[in-house]
Every structure is written in structure tokens, then in C-alpha cells.
Amino acid sequence: DGGITQSPKYLFRKEGQNVTLSCEQNLNHDAMYWYRQDPGQGLRLIYYSQIVNDFQKGDIAEGYSVSREKKESFPLTVTSAQKNPTAFYLCASSITKQDGRVFGQGTRLTVV
Amino acid sequence: QKEVEQDPGPLSVPEGAIVSLNCTYSNSAFQYFMWYRQYSRKGPELLMYTYSSGNKEDGRFTAQVDKSSKYISLFIRDSQPSDSATYLCAMSERGSQGNLIFGKGTKLSVKP
Numbered sequence: 001d002g003g004i005t006q007s008p009k010y011l012f013r014k015e016g017q018n019v020t021l022s023c024e025q026n027l028n029h030d031a032m033y034w035y036r037q038d039p040g041q042g043l044r045l046i047y048y049s050q051i052v053n054d055f056q057k058g059d060i061a062e063g064y065s066v067s068r069e070k071k072e073s074f075p076l077t078v079t080s081a082q083k084n085p086t087a088f089y090l091c092a093s094s095i096t097k098q099d100g101r102v103f104g105q106g107t108r109l110t111v112v
Numbered sequence: 113q114k115e116v117e118q119d120p121g122p123l124s125v126p127e128g129a130i131v132s133l134n135c136t137y138s139n140s141a142f143q144y145f146m147w148y149r150q151y152s153r154k155g156p157e158l159l160m161y162t163y164s165s166g167n168k169e170d171g172r173f174t175a176q177v178d179k180s181s182k183y184i185s186l187f188i189r190d191s192q193p194s195d196s197a198t199y200l201c202a203m204s205e206r207g208s209q210g211n212l213i214f215g216k217g218t219k220l221s222v223k224p
Contacts, residue, residue, distance in 0.1 A: 004155075040120065042200070042214040043156075058211075090155050098204065100146050101212065103155035 002027045006091050006104035012112050013078070013085065021076045021107045023091030031097055032074040035090040036060060037106075043090065049074055050097065078109065086111050115139055118201055118215030127224050131188040135201035135215045138182065142203040142213075145177050147186045150198045150217065159199075160186065191222045 004025045013019045025032065031050050035043040045058030049068040063082025068074055074093075078085045088108050092101035118135045125131055133147075143164055148156035160175040162168045168175045174187040184203070188195055201215040 006155075040216065042116070042118075042216040045211065088153075092155075097211075098144060098206070100158040100161045101156075103148075103157065105155045106153070108153070 004091055004093055004102055004104035006089075006107050008107060009105065011107055011109045013109060015111055016080045018077055018079050019109065021078070021089055021091075021109070023074045023076065023104060024072055025074075025091075025093045025102075026072060027093055027102060028071070029093035029095055029102070030071070031094045031099075032068065033092045033094075033101065034058075034064070034066065034074070034076045035092065037088040037090060046076065046089075048097075085109055116201065116203060116213050116215045119218055120216055122219040122221060124221045124223060125191055127191060127193060127222055129191050129222070131191050131195070131220060131222075133186040133188075133199050133201075133218050133220070135184050135203075136182055137184075137203060137213075139203075139205070139213075140179075140182065141205045143206040144204045145175070145184050146202045146212075147173075147175055148200040148202060148214075150200060152197075156200055193222045193224050196221050 007022045033048040034046040044060050047066040049055035065077045090106050091104045094101050116137045145162045147160040149159050150156040165177045165179045172189045176185040198217040198219045200217045202212050204212045
């Protein structure tokens with residue numbers, strides 16, 4: 001079945017550590033996205049990529065980094081510079097930016 | 113004024129009721145309108161996608177767009193307990209950017 005796979009489902013990070021969230025898609029979509037969702041908040045865009053080896057900052061990129069070395073993969077690194085990283089992180093993809101997003105099942109990151 | 117406003121609820125209805133979910137927006141350039149359903153601790157899934165004004169029907173779901181009033185609605189007929197979820201509206205402008213702006217979501221509970 002085509003879809004987006006995010007791993008791990010739950011992740012715990014100590015303060016000062018960098019962690020990387022995995023996102024893989026087999027939908028052959030060109031565009032991929034990372035969103036952050038906090039309780040009572042809408043989805044906020046962290047980074048997006050429309051093509052391999054190219055990506056742009058979203059609304060809340062500070063403290064995060066991404067790479068897009070393959071069409072299928074768009075990992076997100078939450079760095080120690082992100083002051084409030086505890087959140088639900090969602091990866092998504094779409095054929096183009098005008099199309100609806102297909103979302104993964106999310107990774108819940110908790111700082112301990 | 114926020115770009116997209118959505119009443120967070122919670123909204124509780126009896127099984128079989130007609131549900132009306134709404135969003136208002138301020139950006140007259142929005143052309144693409146979507147509704148997503150998100151179950152607890154899961155990623156959102158695309159329910160309805162409409163372009164510009166008008167109605168779109170899919171089974172028990174009907175999406176309406178009124179661009180003159182900057183108002184979109186999602187109607188659910190014969191609501192079921194399985195419809196209990198958070199419903200997110202989203203919209204974007206036409207063009208190469210097309211960043212998708214999400215509402216904060218309305219939490220719906222359908223009681224048997």
C-alpha cells in the first residue's frame with residue numbers, strides 16, 4: 001500500500017540532544033513537508049521541499065534542520081537550539097503544492 | 113485577525129444528527145479549500161477538496177464554499193460514533209507558493 005511512514009511513533013530526548021525523525025513515502029510525490037502540532041493549535045509548517053536537494057523554511061524553522069537527498073525521504077532533525085521541542089510532529093507529501101497533503105501517523109517527541 | 117478562524121468546540125451531538133462545521137477566513141486570495149479528519153494520536157486524512165466556490169458532495173459529507181462571505185462549511189449527514197474526531201479546515205492561494213493554512217480544528221463527539 002502507498003503511504004507515508006514516520007518513525008519512531010514515540011521519541012524521548014534529553015535536553016541538549018539532537019534527534020532525527022524519519023519520514024519515508026512511496027507515493028512518488030515530489031513535495032514533502034514537516035508540520036508541528038501542539039494542543040489547541042493548528043498545524044504549523046516547519047520545512048518543505050518541492051524537489052530533491054532543495055528545501056525551504058516554513059513558519060517555525062528555527063531549531064530544526066532537514067535534508068532531501070532522495071525523493072522518498074525527508075528526515076527532520078530537532079536540534080538542541082529548539083527551546084520547546086515537545087510536540088506532535090507530522091510529515092506529509094503531495095503531488096504539487098496545490099494538492100491536498102497525505103499525512104503520516106506522526107511522531108510524538110517528549111523532552112525529559 | 114487570524115487568517116483562518118475555526119471554533120475549537122467541543123461539539124457533542126447524538127448519533128444520526130446533521131453536523132455543521134465551519135471556518136471563516138480573511139484572505140480573499142484563497143482558492144483551494146480542504147477538510148481533514150484527525151483521530152486522536154493519528155495523522156490527519158483528507159476528506160474533501162474544493163476549488164473556488166460551490167458545493168461538493170461525497171457520501172454523507174458535503175463541503176460548501178462561500179467566497180463572498182469568506183466562509184466554508186462541512187456538513188455530515190446521519191452522523192455516526194465513528195465520525196468522532198477533530199476536523200481541520202485548510203486553505204491556500206493559487207500560485208507557486210500555495211502554502212496551506214490550517215484552522216485549529218473542531219473536536220466532534222457523536223454519542224450513540
